[in-house]
Amino acid sequence: xxxxxxxxxxxxxxxPELVLxxxxxxxxxxDLFVPAHRRWITGTISGLVLLGAxxxxxxxxxxxGDVRDVLSGDGISGRYVVDNFALVLKALFLLSxxxxxxxxxxxxxDGGYYQGEYYVxxxxxxxxxxxMASSRDLVSVFVALEFLSIPAYMMAAWKKRDxxxxxxxxxxxxxxxxxxxxxxxxxxLLYGIAGSTKLSVxxxxxxxxxxRTGIEVIAVVFVIVGFSFKVSAVPFHTWAPDTYEGxxxxxxxxxxxxxxxxxxxxxxxxxxxxxxxxxxxxxPFLWVLAALTMTVGNLVALKQKNLVRMLAYxxxxxxxxxxxxxxxxxxxxxxxxxxRAIIVYLIIYAATNxxxxxxxxxxxxxxxxxxxxxxxxxxxxxxxLTVMMTLFLASxxxxxxxxxxxxxxxxxxxxxDAGGGWGYTIAIVGAANAVVATAYYITVMREMWMKxxxxxxxxxxxxxxxxxxxxxxxxxxxxxAFGVVPGIIAKVGSLTDLTGAFHG
Amino acid sequence: MLINNxxxxxxxxxxxxxxxxxxxKNAVLVLMSIELILNSVNINLLAFDRLWAESxxxxxxxxxxxxxxxxxxxxxxxxxxxxxxxxxxxxxxxDDLSEMKG
Numbered sequence: 001x002x003x004x005x006x007x008x009x010x011x012x013x014x015x016p017e018l019v020l021x022x023x024x025x026x027x028x029x030x031d032l033f034v035p036a037h038r039r040w041i042t043g044t045i046s047g048l049v050l051l052g053a054x055x056x057x058x059x060x061x062x063x064x065g066d067v068r069d070v071l072s073g074d075g076i077s078g079r080y081v082v083d084n085f086a087l088v089l090k091a092l093f094l095l096s097x098x099x100x101x102x103x104x105x106x107x108x109x110d111g112g113y114y115q116g117e118y119y120v121x122x123x124x125x126x127x128x129x130x131x132m133a134s135s136r137d138l139v140s141v142f143v144a145l146e147f148l149s150i151p152a153y154m155m156a157a158w159k160k161r162d163x164x165x166x167x168x169x170x171x172x173x174x175x176x177x178x179x180x181x182x183x184x185x186x187x188x189l190l191y192g193i194a195g196s197t198k199l200s201v202x203x204x205x206x207x208x209x210x211x212r213t214g215i216e217v218i219a220v221v222f223v224i225v226g227f228s229f230k231v232s233a234v235p236f237h238t239w240a241p242d243t244y245e246g247x248x249x250x251x252x253x254x255x256x257x258x259x260x261x262x263x264x265x266x267x268x269x270x271x272x273x274x275x276x277x278x279x280x281x282x283x284p285f286l287w288v289l290a291a292l293t294m295t296v297g298n299l300v301a302l303k304q305k306n307l308v309r310m311l312a313y314x315x316x317x318x319x320x321x322x323x324x325x326x327x328x329x330x331x332x333x334x335x336x337x338x339x340r341a342i343i344v345y346l347i348i349y350a351a352t353n354x355x356x357x358x359x360x361x362x363x364x365x366x367x368x369x370x371x372x373x374x375x376x377x378x379x380x381x382x383x384x385l386t387v388m389m390t391l392f393l394a395s396x397x398x399x400x401x402x403x404x405x406x407x408x409x410x411x412x413x414x415x416x417d418a419g420g421g422w423g424y425t426i427a428i429v430g431a432a433n434a435v436v437a438t439a440y441y442i443t444v445m446r447e448m449w450m451k452x453x454x455x456x457x458x459x460x461x462x463x464x465x466x467x468x469x470x471x472x473x474x475x476x477x478x479x480x481a482f483g484v485v486p487g488i489i490a491k492v493g494s495l496t497d498l499t500g501a502f503h504g
Numbered sequence: 505m506l507i508n509n510x511x512x513x514x515x516x517x518x519x520x521x522x523x524x525x526x527x528x529k530n531a532v533l534v535l536m537s538i539e540l541i542l543n544s545v546n547i548n549l550l551a552f553d554r555l556w557a558e559s560x561x562x563x564x565x566x567x568x569x570x571x572x573x574x575x576x577x578x579x580x581x582x583x584x585x586x587x588x589x590x591x592x593x594x595x596x597x598x599d600d601l602s603e604m605k606g
Contacts, residue, residue, distance in 0.1 A: 146574045169585050174531070184541075
């Protein structure tokens, strides 16, 4: 038996999580004691909590330096750490969480849904994501994944009386739980191979030398399958369009950006730390997933009539580009450019997609519809929203000088850096898809700018609430700035010890 | 003691669970099948835990405890969702969940 010795906790490094946890309790209590007509205050508090949790992230980044072990002690060191990689992603999750709070404020209040509980769940989910960025152990990866998923299942079904929302929640729940069960089976085999749940130990045990055993193949494939559901990679994407359409729109924005990014972060942590030397297993698998995800996502998006559903398929296909960069990691020393490409892609995609959903929410307040045809002649009565939507769609399509082109550029560079048959073919598949994708983004633009206003539509000027204006400003500025001055984000991606710290 | 016996038991339970998830049309039975998969994972973990016990490592049993706790939370949410569906539709057959297509 081993005697238990309490680990030493680095409270500064743990501060973002602590602030969030305290914030969750605070929102719960406020919700309990505040009369119903003032419950909107829970939304304000949640926004402040998310920004408050950002403070320690900033101070940790300023202090900089090496990897900080949040928990250090006998056998525990290196399992939950804070490094530059974790800090960048924590900031991303907290800020996307903040924008989602801005998107939710009016939607949740006007809809008459439970407000306090909604924000508690949102904060819990963000807490899970923040934990995911720091996890370097199978147990903490699993707990973080469930922590971010379980509240999201409930949020998807938030419109209690709405049959579509119920269906969205149940589909998301059943597939998500099934996927995490399959992933756990893979993880149990990983533990069996390595004798430790620490990812870096597993990474040393799964090597390239010697014959590949069946148990290693099953373990790696099952873990990737589990995360593929989370990032809605084809053929594991079937829940995504239905859930996105049925869930309340702010929740859809949250799922398609933050939850998806967290899935990719988990997948990255596994690939980079636990099986960097198993590329003979994961490269073909991720390669096929990436090619399928890009192609199928795009082709189905082409024929969508509902904008939210179209954005769902577009987000599936955007995920394919991230998978492309990930599939090519550890091929001809391309791991650093892949890592940067993925992080930059996640950041830019978050800004752009949240912005697109902000416009959808603002327009739906007037038209009560997300059908693409209801956007006809939008420019006539909501010129500002039309310009913003055009900006976001052009960025999603990857048209310079908007953020999206820089994200795509990074992903392609990672694939070309890797080179060889695998790298060049996937880059060609990606390039073809980038062209196809432009088609459906342009359809929406044509609808807004050139088509006449539908019969009987109210064409007085659209009032956009202040919180949505704030969300549109943040996302719009980010989308523009990342594209015009990619230097600011390239700096984030080229932190010298990003990969170095990874192996700490 | 052979670890194989436990791993085979785990693998069989896993297969039954996956079969149940794919074939069953009743939401509650699908939930039960998922529990079966989680239990097969726990059996695996505990078997491996014994295998690696000599190296002074308890990761497996710790992991199993976490899975038990999280699975309980998951099923709580799952049953709540099933209740929600039942209240609105008077059925929990998964085939009837087809409001959205394409």
